Amino acid sequence: AQTVTQSQPEMSVQEAETVTLSCTYDTSESDYYLFWYKQPPSRQMILVIRQEAYKQQNATENRFSVNFQKAAKSFSLKISDSQLGDAAMYFCAYRSGEGAQKLVFGQGTRLTINP
Amino acid sequence: DAGVTQSPTHLIKTRGQQVTLRCSPKSGHDTVSWYQQALGQGPQFIFQYYEEEERQRGNFPDRFSGHQFPNYSSELNVNALLLGDSALYLCASSTSLRATEAFFGQGTRLTVV
Numbered sequence: 001a002q003t004v005t006q007s008q009p010e011m012s013v014q015e016a017e018t019v020t021l022s023c024t025y026d027t028s029e030s031d032y033y034l035f036w037y038k039q040p041p042s043r044q045m046i047l048v049i050r051q052e053a054y055k056q057q058n059a060t061e062n063r064f065s066v067n068f069q070k071a072a073k074s075f076s077l078k079i080s081d082s083q084l085g086d087a088a089m090y091f092c093a094y095r096s097g098e099g100a101q102k103l104v105f106g107q108g109t110r111l112t113i114n115p
Numbered sequence: 116d117a118g119v120t121q122s123p124t125h126l127i128k129t130r131g132q133q134v135t136l137r138c139s140p141k142s143g144h145d146t147v148s149w150y151q152q153a154l155g156q157g158p159q160f161i162f163q164y165y166e167e168e169e170r171q172r173g174n175f176p177d178r179f180s181g182h183q184f185p186n187y188s189s190e191l192n193v194n195a196l197l198l199g200d201s202a203l204y205l206c207a208s209s210t211s212l213r214a215t216e217a218f219f220g221q222g223t224r225l226t227v228v
Contacts (some may be wrong), residue, residue: 004157033215043203045158045219052215091157101148101209101217102171105157 002027004094006106013082014114020067021077021109023092031097034068036077039108040088048090051075053097079111087113117142119208119220127226128196136191136223140208147189148217149181152203164189165212193225201227 003026013019025034036048051059051068059066063083067076079086092106120139128134140147146165150158160173164183178194187208193200203224207217 037219042221043205043224044221045205045207047216047218050215093157095215099171099212101146101163101212101214102160102173103148103150103158103207103217104160107157108155 002029002032002094002096002104004092004104004106006092006109008109009107010110010112012112012114013079015082015084017082018078018080019082019111021079021090021092021111023075023077023106025073025075025092025094027073027094027096029096029098033095033097034066034075035093035095035103036064036066036075037091037093037105038086038088039091045091049077082113084113084115087111119144119206119218121204121206121220121223123223124221125224125226127228130196130198130227132196133192133194134196134225136193136204136206136225138189138191138206138208138220140187140189140206141218144208144210144218145187146209146212146214147183147187148207148209149189149191150205150207151175152205152222154202158205161191163212170212196227198227201225 034051094104148163149161152158162172203222205222206220
């Protein structure tokens with residue numbers, strides 16, 4: 001079974017600075033997807049960024065980028081120019097490339113932005 | 116576009132009771148998944164519905180059951196509630212079984228006392 005591990009329960013960063021959230025995963029599959037979701041106090045999970053395992057290029061979405069190391073099974077999220085609105089729980093998630101769409105989530109990292 | 120809507124937003128039930136949670140998927144979506152998120156934890160997959168059938172199930176007991184209606188909306192039923200069932204229940208919808216992106220609702224906070 002696939003597992004996702006986030007080793008940082010909490011992180012904090014100064015506004016406008018850069019922060020990196022870590023995620024490792026375990027799988028025997030070669031075809032899969034990785035995601036970072038943001039969960040603010042409103043509770044709704046919001047997709048931040050997605051990475052297809054077959055793509056070597058790291059995904060980027062505006063201030064958010066990932067460092068995908070397939071051999072090391074590592075998938076970290078970098079947030080540049082942190083903003084107060086970035087404060088939330090961040091979850092790393094795995095989805096198999098085969099079959100249905102079950103997401104496997106990590107335990108989450110609570111990100112605090114200091115003004 | 117209303118997105119994924121869940122009802123109710125909060126619910127308090129007594130141990131041993133039964134509860135039904137509801138989800139309306141995003142317009143154009145036909146696949147619905149349910150997740151349980153205990154306090155301080157990541158969401159855990161309960162099951163997924165497509166074409167009114169349960170297509171995949173996570174490691175949850177039979178007390179957890181569901182249904183999908185012809186209009187793609189879905190219900191999650193939990194029987195014989197336990198204190199440990201207290202959690203945020205999230206519904207996610209997508210355009211198909213193989214879609215790579217899931218859209219989540221705001222969840223139903225269930226408290227069992």
